[in-house]
Amino acid sequence: MATSQSVVGEEQQDNKLKLYSYWRSSCSFRVRIALNLKGLKYEYKPVNLLKGEQSNPEFLKLNPVGCVPVLVDGPAVIFDSFAIIMYLEDKYPNHPLLPRDINQRAINFQATSIVFSAIQPLHNLGILNYVGEKGGPDAKIPWVQSVIRKGFTALEKLLKEHAGRYATGDEVFLADIFLAPQLHAAYNRFNIQMDEFPILARLHVTYYEIPAFREALPENQPDAAR
Known part of the structure; x- marks a missing residue:
């Protein structure tokens, strides 16, 4: 007789x-x-933003906003990274991404909000193109650096009393999932000097020790520029 775990695995496959x-x-x-x-397996469907594939009619049927990511889970189609992650949290409770303690949860939501509302949207592709058009190509990097430094200053203050091995304690939670990509971009794309952000600098190093984070790195994806 198949175990419940193997049945779940077959259904997921x-x-x-x-x-x-x-x-x-x-x-x-x-x-x-x-x-x-x-621990969820998935099929990777690349969408080349530089080639404008996010504006193809077929993709817009999935996400009328015209951006990635989009998750398809059977009949469910979810776009927006926060909505996707909350969907995964509700449907697949293995390895919870939010702590039980309501105060710790609130810190996670605050850190997450700083990343997805006060930092990342202000240096996405559309904004950078607009800054380049208005201020010239040389205006892009100073703009991004100012946005990131302002957000990182807020995060450093927020996490000062809450960080442990990870952002909000000694377990990986939602805040870490949002911080890791932002830190990776700051280091590898935008040349942010991290001396003034010791907590974030330490977390950046720590995230590379986690296999789930390393496997998700941009350079490890099938559509990565080689």
């Missing part, structure tokens, strides 16, 4: 999750981490 992703998208990076932490 028959109804494989699909993730529409772009290798360098930090929003997609977040979802890849969440999927890996929960």
Whole structure:
């Protein structure tokens, strides 16, 4: 007789999750981490943002906003990284991404909000193109650096009394899933000097020790630029 675990595995294999992703998208990076932490297998569906594939009519049927990531789980189609991760948290409770303690949960939501509302949207592809058009190509990096430094300053203050091995204690939670891609971008794309952000700098190193994070790295995706 098949065990309940093997039955679940067979069902998941028959109804494989699909993730529409772009290798360098930090929003997609977040979802890849969440999927890996929960041990969920998925089919990777690349969407090349630089070629404008997010504006193809077929893709817009999945996400009328025209951006990645998009998760397809059988009949369910979810876009927006936060919505996807909360969906995964509700449907696949293995390895919970939120702590039970309500105060610790609130800190996770606050850190997450700083990343997805005060940092990342202000340096996405559309904004950078607009900054380049108005201020010239040389205006892009100073703009991004100012946005990231402001957000990182807030995060450093928020996490000062709450960080343990990870952002909000000694377990990986939602805040870490959002912080890791933002830190990776700051280091590898935008040349942010991290001396003034010791907590975030330490977390950045720690995240590379976690297999679920390493496997989700942009450079490890099938559509990564080689």
